[in-house]
Amino acid sequence: MISRWTTAVIDTELPGGWAVARSPEGFLFDDNGALFPREWLKRQDLSILAEHGIGHLDGEPVYLLELQGTQEIAGCNWKGLRAFMLEDDHTLYKVLGYAAQIGTWAREHRFCGSCGKRMSQVPRERAMYCDACDLRHYPRISPSMIVLITRGDEVLLARSPRFVSGVYSTLAGFAEPGESAEDCLVREVREEVSVEVKNIQYVGSQCWPFPHSMMLGFHAEYASGDIVPQEDEIEDAQWFNVHNLPPLPASRSIARYLIDLYVARRLGHAEPVLPG
Ligand SMILES: NC(=O)C1=CN([C@@H]2O[C@H](COP(=O)(O)OP(=O)(O)OC[C@H]3O[C@@H](n4cnc5c(N)ncnc54)[C@H](O)[C@@H]3O)[C@@H](O)[C@H]2O)C=CC1
Numbered sequence: 001m002i003s004r005w006t007t008a009v010i011d012t013e014l015p016g017g018w019a020v021a022r023s024p025e026g027f028l029f030d031d032n033g034a035l036f037p038r039e040w041l042k043r044q045d046l047s048i049l050a051e052h053g054i055g056h057l058d059g060e061p062v063y064l065l066e067l068q069g070t071q072e073i074a075g076c077n078w079k080g081l082r083a084f085m086l087e088d089d090h091t092l093y094k095v096l097g098y099a100a101q102i103g104t105w106a107r108e109h110r111f112c113g114s115c116g117k118r119m120s121q122v123p124r125e126r127a128m129y130c131d132a133c134d135l136r137h138y139p140r141i142s143p144s145m146i147v148l149i150t151r152g153d154e155v156l157l158a159r160s161p162r163f164v165s166g167v168y169s170t171l172a173g174f175a176e177p178g179e180s181a182e183d184c185l186v187r188e189v190r191e192e193v194s195v196e197v198k199n200i201q202y203v204g205s206q207c208w209p210f211p212h213s214m215m216l217g218f219h220a221e222y223a224s225g226d227i228v229p230q231e232d233e234i235e236d237a238q239w240f241n242v243h244n245l246p247p248l249p250a251s252r253s254i255a256r257y258l259i260d261l262y263v264a265r266r267l268g269h270a271e272p273v274l275p276g
């Protein structure tokens with residue numbers, strides 16, 4: 001399959017191409033989508049914090065304009081990345097997911113974290129450079145473990161107070177310095193539900209640009225302990241039978257994939273494909 005979208009570092013001095021505009025309110029869009037002719041977009045009255053060349057879509061260069069705030073543009077509106085994720089255009093979601101991560105990084109790395117001076121883009125590399133410190137700052141990626149714990153026909157699912165009402169999901173958490181992926185998984189499971197696991201198996205990974213997680217997905221078997229939900233973090237956690245599952249997370253998430261995969265294997269159905 002030919003990939004329609006490839007990331008690249010493109011010189012912002014070059015003319016032309018497409019551009020996406022991102023503000024704290026989300027991405028600009030109109031009836032034609034979220035990609036605009038870049039020269040036209042730059043003629044609008046936008047408060048641009050940073051501009052980055054981010055890749056090629058069907059061979060055409062694409063740029064990101066990271067904005068201070070929203071602007072009224074006739075016929076256009078603003079929409080968050082999660083809304084784009086739930087729509088059918090997977091390629092557009094990939095473009096905007098990448099743009100969002102670069103945008104977050106660009107916004108938060110205009111000044112050197114070491115000396116506070118303004119930094120500049122490194123040509124041909126996705127990095128910001130501090131001249132005074134001779135220091136490069138790269139986009140931030142946060143490794144996060146996500147695990148489906150099973151016990152025969154049962155799966156352990158939990159809900160955070162932040163979830164959509166009724167939805168239960170797999171356990172997840174950010175890696176801390178000094179941890180392996182497996183250490184993190186064991187710690188997160190202990191913290192969130194007070195359960196011990198065994199036979200930890202890596203399943204697959206997914207970029208999760210909310211705002212910069214790299215999800216590492218695992219399957220683990222229950223070993224011991226009774227469920228005790230972590231105060232404040234976990235509203236409820238339960239064992240659910242694969243024949244009687246609660247409302248689950250969105251189909252594009254690796255959480256949903258881990259659940260669907262186990263259920264498919266258990267019931268002898270066709271296995272799902274991990275969404276990119
Ligand atoms: N794609 C998917 O299917 C799913 C993705 N996720 C993602 O996994 C990630 C971790 O899940 P949570 O349960 O929220 O994490 P968590 O269990 O580690 O708890 C969140 C807490 O971690 C701390 N934190 C925030 N950002 C951090 C960072 N970059 N590094 C270290 N600690 C940080 C904060 O104290 C925050 O309150 C989140 O980005 C979440 O959106 C979670 C579930 C499903």
Ligand SMILES: [Mg+2]
Binds near residue numbers: 171173
């Ligand atoms: Mg968690």
Ligand SMILES: [Zn+2]
Binds near residue numbers: 115130131135
């Ligand atoms: Zn510096």
